[in-house]
Amino acid sequence: MSAIVSVQNLRKAYAGGFEALKSVNLDIEEGEILALLGPNGAGKTTLISTICGITVPTSGTVTVGGHDTQKAFRGARALIGLVPQEINLEPFETVMNTVRFSRGLFGKPRNDAYLEDILKQLSLYDKKDNKVMTLSGGMKRRVLIAKALSHEPRVLFLDEPTAGVDVELRKDMWEVVAKLKASGVTIILTTHYIEEAEAIADRVGVINKGEILLVQNKADLMSQMGRKQLKIELSAAVETIPDALADYELTRADDGFSLLYHYDTKGERTGITTLLADLQKAGLQMKDLQTQQSSLEDIFVGLVKETT
Ligand SMILES: Nc1ncnc2c1ncn2[C@@H]1O[C@H](COP(=O)(O)OP(=O)(O)OP(=O)(O)O)[C@@H](O)[C@H]1O
Numbered sequence: 001m002s003a004i005v006s007v008q009n010l011r012k013a014y015a016g017g018f019e020a021l022k023s024v025n026l027d028i029e030e031g032e033i034l035a036l037l038g039p040n041g042a043g044k045t046t047l048i049s050t051i052c053g054i055t056v057p058t059s060g061t062v063t064v065g066g067h068d069t070q071k072a073f074r075g076a077r078a079l080i081g082l083v084p085q086e087i088n089l090e091p092f093e094t095v096m097n098t099v100r101f102s103r104g105l106f107g108k109p110r111n112d113a114y115l116e117d118i119l120k121q122l123s124l125y126d127k128k129d130n131k132v133m134t135l136s137g138g139m140k141r142r143v144l145i146a147k148a149l150s151h152e153p154r155v156l157f158l159d160e161p162t163a164g165v166d167v168e169l170r171k172d173m174w175e176v177v178a179k180l181k182a183s184g185v186t187i188i189l190t191t192h193y194i195e196e197a198e199a200i201a202d203r204v205g206v207i208n209k210g211e212i213l214l215v216q217n218k219a220d221l222m223s224q225m226g227r228k229q230l231k232i233e234l235s236a237a238v239e240t241i242p243d244a245l246a247d248y249e250l251t252r253a254d255d256g257f258s259l260l261y262h263y264d265t266k267g268e269r270t271g272i273t274t275l276l277a278d279l280q281k282a283g284l285q286m287k288d289l290q291t292q293q294s295s296l297e298d299i300f301v302g303l304v305k306e307t308t
Pocket residue numbers: 014015018020038039040041042043044045046047
């Protein structure tokens with residue numbers, strides 16, 4: 001796979017000097033779904049709108065399909081579909097006219113068959129002649145997606161696509177995104193919902209205070225999530241971990257009153273049975289045992305906290 005979007009040393013300082021992006025580097029592979037996770041004000045929208053060439057960066061470059069978004073804006077923008085956070089539709093216009101007009105703005109020849117196909121994919125076809133104002137909030141969100149796809153973009157940016165929508169619609173939207181990916185569209189979405197990133201992303205990026213803290217394959221993150229920790233509370237503190245237990249991944253905690261054992265829940269063996277037997281052999285007395293599972297949420301919260 002090759003990068004369809006390449007972001008290099010991107011900085012954005014707003015008027016007044018606030019640095020919303022601090023030297024961001026990011027390559028987005030063709031055909032992937034990348035979820036950008038981050039708390040409020042992290043810089044997600046700024047990053048997306050700068051990549052799309054709507055916000056002018058203070059320094060750095062962005063290329064989309066090889067076009068520099070500053071020097072070759074039209075070429076880059078033609079490849080991009082952007083679904084904004086806010087619903088910005090013409091209320092008195094019909095759904096079909098909305099998407100037709102949007103396609104026309106990009107200078108694309110009329111192609112109702114293509115637009116109807118998009119509307120079908122988004123379960124909007126039977127509403128095509130309805131005025132936007134008569135649609136529910138969730139349907140309006142779908143119209144935003146249809147509008148963003150009207151000019152056949154190769155990269156689709158979705159800024160908080162499921163903010164404020166109910167669980168059922170959220171799952172429908174995930175299906176829509178999966179279908180778009182299957183049709184070859186590269187997708188970048190921002191979200192607050194960790195479960196959303198878990199459900200649909202190929203890679204997850206965590207952004208906080210204008211910096212990308214991590215971009216990782218979801219499967220790798222999942223294997224981290226599969227790690228569990230066993231806390232062994234001891235009756236008496238240990239100064240060091242006994243040599244007899246050197247083969248185990250153990251760390252001291254609580255001034256030596258506890259030992260922490262990390263293990264992979266997906267491994268065939270956890271090693272706990274032999275560890276407990278070996279603890280006894282080493283003469284250590286257990287007081288209590290507790291297990292704890294690390295989740296993507298823990299990883300996310302931990303990362304964000306570290307930079308706060
Ligand atoms: N036009 C602007 N002028 C000045 N500061 C701005 C402007 N737009 C955004 N900011 C600031 O830049 C920071 C990043 O904002 P941004 O909207 O990119 O965050 P976000 O991660 O998308 O947040 P949210 O999840 O709340 O949508 C915030 O502190 C915000 O106040």
